[in-house]
Amino acid sequence: MHRLVVIGGDAAGMSAASQARKRRGPDELQIVAFERGRATSYSACGIPYWISGAVEREEQLVTRTPEAHRRNHIDVRTRTEVVGIDVDARTVRACDLEGGTEYTEPFDDLVYAAGSVPARPPVPGVDAAGVYGVQTLDDGAALRAALTDEVHRVVIVGGGYIGLEVAEACQVRGLAVTVVDRSPTPVGMFDPDIGTFIADAVRGLGIELVLADAVSEIATDADGRACAVHTSSGRQLPADLVVLGVGVRPNVALAREAGIPLGPSGGIAVDHRMRTEAPGVWAAGDCVESIHRLSGQRVVVALGTHANKQGRVAGINLGGGYATFPGVIGTAITKVCDVEVARTGLSEAEAEAAGYRFVSAAVDSTTRAGYFPGAQPIRVKLVAEKRTGRLLGAQIVGRDDAAKRIDVLATAIWNEMHVDEVLSLDLSYAPPFSPVWDPVLIAARKAQDAVEAEFR
Amino acid sequence: MHRLVVIGGDAAGMSAASQARKRRGPDELQIVAFERGRATSYSACGIPYWISGAVEREEQLVTRTPEAHRRNHIDVRTRTEVVGIDVDARTVRACDLEGGTEYTEPFDDLVYAAGSVPARPPVPGVDAAGVYGVQTLDDGAALRAALTDEVHRVVIVGGGYIGLEVAEACQVRGLAVTVVDRSPTPVGMFDPDIGTFIADAVRGLGIELVLADAVSEIATDADGRACAVHTSSGRQLPADLVVLGVGVRPNVALAREAGIPLGPSGGIAVDHRMRTEAPGVWAAGDCVESIHRLSGQRVVVALGTHANKQGRVAGINLGGGYATFPGVIGTAITKVCDVEVARTGLSEAEAEAAGYRFVSAAVDSTTRAGYFPGAQPIRVKLVAEKRTGRLLGAQIVGRDDAAKRIDVLATAIWNEMHVDEVLSLDLSYAPPFSPVWDPVLIAARKAQDAVEAEFR
Numbered sequence: 052m053h054r055l056v057v058i059g060g061d062a063a064g065m066s067a068a069s070q071a072r073k074r075r076g077p078d079e080l081q082i083v084a085f086e087r088g089r090a091t092s093y094s095a096c097g098i099p100y101w102i103s104g105a106v107e108r109e110e111q112l113v114t115r116t117p118e119a120h121r122r123n124h125i126d127v128r129t130r131t132e133v134v135g136i137d138v139d140a141r142t143v144r145a146c147d148l149e150g151g152t153e154y155t156e157p158f159d160d161l162v163y164a165a166g167s168v169p170a171r172p173p174v175p176g177v178d179a180a181g182v183y184g185v186q187t188l189d190d191g192a193a194l195r196a197a198l199t200d201e202v203h204r205v206v207i208v209g210g211g212y213i214g215l216e217v218a219e220a221c222q223v224r225g226l227a228v229t230v231v232d233r234s235p236t237p238v239g240m241f242d243p244d245i246g247t248f249i250a251d252a253v254r255g256l257g258i259e260l261v262l263a264d265a266v267s268e269i270a271t272d273a274d275g276r277a278c279a280v281h282t283s284s285g286r287q288l289p290a291d292l293v294v295l296g297v298g299v300r301p302n303v304a305l306a307r308e309a310g311i312p313l314g315p316s317g318g319i320a321v322d323h324r325m326r327t328e329a330p331g332v333w334a335a336g337d338c339v340e341s342i343h344r345l346s347g348q349r350v351v352v353a354l355g356t357h358a359n360k361q362g363r364v365a366g367i368n369l370g371g372g373y374a375t376f377p378g379v380i381g382t383a384i385t386k387v388c389d390v391e392v393a394r395t396g397l398s399e400a401e402a403e404a405a406g407y408r409f410v411s412a413a414v415d416s417t418t419r420a421g422y423f424p425g426a427q428p429i430r431v432k433l434v435a436e437k438r439t440g441r442l443l444g445a446q447i448v449g450r451d452d453a454a455k456r457i458d459v460l461a462t463a464i465w466n467e468m469h470v471d472e473v474l475s476l477d478l479s480y481a482p483p484f485s486p487v488w489d490p491v492l493i494a495a496r497k498a499q500d501a502v503e504a505e506f507r
Numbered sequence: 508m509h510r511l512v513v514i515g516g517d518a519a520g521m522s523a524a525s526q527a528r529k530r531r532g533p534d535e536l537q538i539v540a541f542e543r544g545r546a547t548s549y550s551a552c553g554i555p556y557w558i559s560g561a562v563e564r565e566e567q568l569v570t571r572t573p574e575a576h577r578r579n580h581i582d583v584r585t586r587t588e589v590v591g592i593d594v595d596a597r598t599v600r601a602c603d604l605e606g607g608t609e610y611t612e613p614f615d616d617l618v619y620a621a622g623s624v625p626a627r628p629p630v631p632g633v634d635a636a637g638v639y640g641v642q643t644l645d646d647g648a649a650l651r652a653a654l655t656d657e658v659h660r661v662v663i664v665g666g667g668y669i670g671l672e673v674a675e676a677c678q679v680r681g682l683a684v685t686v687v688d689r690s691p692t693p694v695g696m697f698d699p700d701i702g703t704f705i706a707d708a709v710r711g712l713g714i715e716l717v718l719a720d721a722v723s724e725i726a727t728d729a730d731g732r733a734c735a736v737h738t739s740s741g742r743q744l745p746a747d748l749v750v751l752g753v754g755v756r757p758n759v760a761l762a763r764e765a766g767i768p769l770g771p772s773g774g775i776a777v778d779h780r781m782r783t784e785a786p787g788v789w790a791a792g793d794c795v796e797s798i799h800r801l802s803g804q805r806v807v808v809a810l811g812t813h814a815n816k817q818g819r820v821a822g823i824n825l826g827g828g829y830a831t832f833p834g835v836i837g838t839a840i841t842k843v844c845d846v847e848v849a850r851t852g853l854s855e856a857e858a859e860a861a862g863y864r865f866v867s868a869a870v871d872s873t874t875r876a877g878y879f880p881g882a883q884p885i886r887v888k889l890v891a892e893k894r895t896g897r898l899l900g901a902q903i904v905g906r907d908d909a910a911k912r913i914d915v916l917a918t919a920i921w922n923e924m925h926v927d928e929v930l931s932l933d934l935s936y937a938p939p940f941s942p943v944w945d946p947v948l949i950a951a952r953k954a955q956d957a958v959e960a961e962f963r
Contacts, residue, residue: 423561455908458915479851
């Protein structure tokens, strides 16, 4: 019988397994999935909300348990780490982390979905006790357990999405929170003008933000436990607990050893059907690189939504169907307390780096008709190519019901719309939902004015 | 000096005037705008919320007063009705409704933006006292004034958007409300399966819905005041007050008399720059017909968002610029209490009528990650062309933060996307905003399955 081995039991790996199983029954295809942790198919993005208490139980974050996958005839082996791949021999070497035994498992097709590993700043003390990650469900459980009554001061290293989400979670729990980030504004994927709004919102929550400063050391006490974070500028931030939220990098060590080629971004190189360059080896999720449809560059974007889609594509193709993953455009969204932020396409800095000449325009409007109760402020910023007016990027910051509008602009960018086309879009209007000119359209109008001004 | 006369001082007319003024100063262009009512540039769509009390003051609904327009060098003449147009002589005949005097005003260019008139069912009693419309700000003021303590029972004729919005407004004010509609489900622009959700929501508010039944008579008392609504099926619904919410038709009487050609839909025929077939005569807003980009038909869609866009386009062109209005795709949204509904493109019935062979797919999901507090139910229904999979239409019903997602699908339809392309879209994801597969993507997946099933 044909044998499919999957490395990694989260979104990408299990989507691939499930899709393949949907198309090929257990009498046609045997599927074995290895997962280092205890859980499968869980929402890592939900961990900050589990830490804050908004989500009460770990099980709520799990979409499909190992048992559920097994009922679907997928042989899931949790707490089992794949420690070697032999592409020529068509085998993987697996290690049962509980029993410590190692064994070999043959495959015809392999899906490499090993996800990512947290980036660790190369500073002294980074491996000390009291320093936590927030990447896996097991990480989340460890951090939750560590947040005892003795913990009062938390320092978060990294002011990106995850860093801020965890900062808010800790703040909600009544802790004194400091976030350290190298950039002059948090969430560096936003232009500084939008980042300033985010910074204000974070500070408004009572979270201390230390910006434009780098962590130089995690100081430890006599027991070797983290007790403070030191920065390049000389700050010494006392900490009962340190959380690393500096992002992730693709978990490719095993693939690299096995000779599965990586791409220029450091992620595994795959084609649009999620095939690696090694025959019969597929890859999906946080460990692969994708094409950015605007810059043309290969990029690694660790996001559950891409992992799910890529896994699905791999699984359909493995199951004898045809599906493709046509790339990403850098859409992202988050919420810091009641401030919502989102982006898609290229920021000004990214447009610059990609060699575009551009104009940008920002407008302030409201989420509902101005007179309608509950109308909230929203700022929409667009980046458009000079001369052609092609929409290159969008950023939104606002309150309730603001940020999800980014999807309209993501769809417009995906379709290579120009801002004058965007402003003709037949978007929905009623006073509880939008001003008569939706903020997206007002922004397009202003961007179009900026494009036209270039010709005068 | 070049003279521009505008008939109608609301969204379309005043947008045209303002855009023309922006491009041509008062030394180049004289602008006179006639408005029958007291107000200019107001939100008719906001009237139900003024009636409910959610919007407190009439002024809140007014974007720009006559005085504000006058400061912008637009000679606004309120309470002045244009009673005749002589296209050859290049004059209009205006009647001052306060003083009763008539006079002639010359024009070089004319913008006809007379809006719409409420449809009135051709039944006895429709013109009786106690029967109200909700179309203009003056209508709204009259209805508000009529809702005295003596009024307890209100019957609304018509269960479309406006009918339901007014029904809810009256219900909020503590009145006993009955809505009568000819269709078997309210808001006929939705497929019956979605309409059933709306009906349930409306009834859940305590509003009585009389469906699949037509008004046969508005009965009057000895004073000639409306006192009951009788229906074809023999129902007699007592009413202290009757509201007509059966929709509107384009206000074209004056244009027709003047020989300005109408189109097949009964609206004024315009090209994509908002020119009528009469030289130097432009038209915009509820009185014109637009191209439906999916059916190819000419349609009249009375919506503030189109009126604003069309007025802007006419004004830019009048001001020497170049702009076009490329048509509509039938996007609409409303809210009945906490149930949100929206649609875009073609419903099943409309797809049928337009000659498409189609499949449809509906999915139930949540507005946020299922485990995230505040996640609400959302149903997304898609209509896609058989064989090609081209997205033809979408309908959404749900609670908080559900319906505005229709804009993503409107943008997808606008760009002629196919459902398999939709499901690859890089839409934003974070647990407070969406499940990892946004409901829009889940619906696209199911629609794609339906398309593919046709080939098996």
